[in-house]
Amino acid sequence: MGTLNVGNLGEYLREQRRNAQLSLRQLADAAGVSNPYLSQIERGLRKPSADILQQLAKALRISAETLYVQAGILDERDRDGIEVRTAILTDAAINEKQKQVLLQIYESFRRENAAAADAVPVPARPPAPPRRTAARPAGQGPGAGRAGQKKAAAKKAAAKVADAVAETVVARSRALKAIPAREKQHNQDERVIKRREGDDVVGA
Amino acid sequence: MGTLNVGNLGEYLREQRRNAQLSLRQLADAAGVSNPYLSQIERGLRKPSADILQQLAKALRISAETLYVQAGILDERDRDGIEVRTAILTDAAINEKQKQVLLQIYESFRRENAAAADAVPVPARPPAPPRRTAARPAGQGPGAGRAGQKKAAAKKAAAKVADAVAETVVARSRALKAIPAREKQHNQDERVIKRREGDDVVGA
DNA sequence: GCAGTGTGCTTGCAAAAGTTAGCAGTGCGT
DNA sequence: ACGCACTGCTAACTTTTGCAAGCACACTGC
Structure with a gap:
């Protein structure tokens, strides 16, 4: 894959992790993901599967849909409420x-x-x-x-x-x-x- | 992967394709996916990424969320929520x-x-x-x-x-x-x- | 100084996703 | 009969995901 279409996911993930005051290793462990992989995700070098996003969301105690939206899997479309x-x-x-x-x-x-x-x-x-x-x-x-x-x-x-x-x-x-x-x-x-x-x- | 957790996706996909009266090749071409891969997906041998599901949904003119639910990415049990x-x-x-x-x-x-x-x-x-x-x-x-x-x-x-x-x-x-x-x-x-x-x- | 612990990242590799080339079967027209 | 187009699938291959082992750096306590 020449250019990864990962949108704002990496930055968002890092932000959420920091908000939760977790180190990269702590979140990786909590999510059951390898820490190098989490590092790559945060730096936009990898596009994780929905399963991984679910695990990360669970560990961060946020909804998986939030990460799906950031990853471009779900579309943000509502403008009028x-x-x-x-x-x-x-x-x-x-x-x-x-x-x-x-x-x-x-x-x-x-x-x-x-x-x-x-x-x-x-x-x-x-x-x-x-x-x-x-x-x-x-x-x-x-x-x-x-x-x-x-x-x-x-x-x-x-x-x-x-x-x-x-x-x-x-x-x-x-x-x-x-x-x-x-x-x-x-x-x-x-x-x-x-x-x-x-x-x-x-x-x- | 020993057992793929793909739920009802393959059967559902094949059903939708048949409803649309498309051959495997036609759908694969329309979706920009290889036809052998589509065949594998329909037979439950592969778990496609959300991107592939999006492409397939678009070609079938159904919502991607429908396929996400079938693939277990979104939880149908929690549908209203x-x-x-x-x-x-x-x-x-x-x-x-x-x-x-x-x-x-x-x-x-x-x-x-x-x-x-x-x-x-x-x-x-x-x-x-x-x-x-x-x-x-x-x-x-x-x-x-x-x-x-x-x-x-x-x-x-x-x-x-x-x-x-x-x-x-x-x-x-x-x-x-x-x-x-x-x-x-x-x-x-x-x-x-x-x-x-x-x-x-x-x-x- | 040192050792221990924590941090994020690099590198090589295995497994899985996804593609290309081609096969066997079916139906149709000549 | 043949050739052609279509069908779904197999097998080998390529690309990408995700992991294990380890590195460099920072900090702390002795």
Whole structure:
């Protein structure tokens, strides 16, 4: 193959590996791939198979599809957000509430990015105003008192769920950041043991 | 390779080719693939790369993802999730961090639903099960008063999710900027770049 | 200084993917 | 009968992927 069509894969992989604070050897070991090969991939000298990409994605705790896209196996084509909206709305695995939550977040992100693209000075919390706007129409105040009270209670419960979810996300994020460091040390210990054993075998 | 993990690909390919009323040679020529290789693929003797699958899909005028699924590159069992994930990942309007956040939330929703579907009592979290149990009867509407209150609470929680998560994203963004290790890695990047340039020269 | 450990990379090689040249069989026209 | 075009496949070969062994360099502790 004269020129490898590997797109941005190598750079992306290296970036993700660095974000995870893993050495080349650590990621290679975690993915079950040889470290020279991983080095070659990162430098764009090789185009790995989808199987290898799956293994790497798993070790990096990112979705394989992410790497497929970077490698040019899956196409990046959505510009209007229609597919994301459609996919979310037609997904049978999540309920309506969750769909709405995801859509709100998705739209917030899009707005945030659009604002950034416009180079408009972004307020401290750009997503906040849309949320409040959405919350008020949901109220529909003129209804019966009981109806209003029930709705307020429902909102309170939803807020509690959101707190739990956000907490989960934050905790997970921290775990992801904390684990690599620990794993790194732990892996070093393991590698020391492995290496000594390996050295013994070679010596023998 | 002792046993090729090619799933149903060969049979599926042959079926599609026959449906299109193409001979093996015609399809191979249209796809830019050698006809003996196509024969081997159809007989399950070879596992083609994603590039070859793309070429074949294009010649057959079907989506490459269809063949990826048949080849086991994409998981069909996870089909609904795949569409959402793929849509999110291929969306050009949001960046990588946002994509990962959305995916994490999506996954936690799915997990939440799967756990609720399994109705597995979680001993580790005694507070959580009662809340979920309450959310479920709400849908079934056994008790009108309580069910209504719980529904309203759920809505409020959902509304707060976006705010909490957006806050998380902002916090994470700040954390990423604050991490000194990032600078360290940046320096490593420079070193690697220098080294790679040297290597490239040697390679050329 | 040294030894030990970690890092990323080079080199040679095996295995697998993928191609080229050609074979055997089938159907059709003369 | 023959020749021709088409079919799917075999076998040898080429190219690419992916790995094992090892190198050079950096860092740390003694």
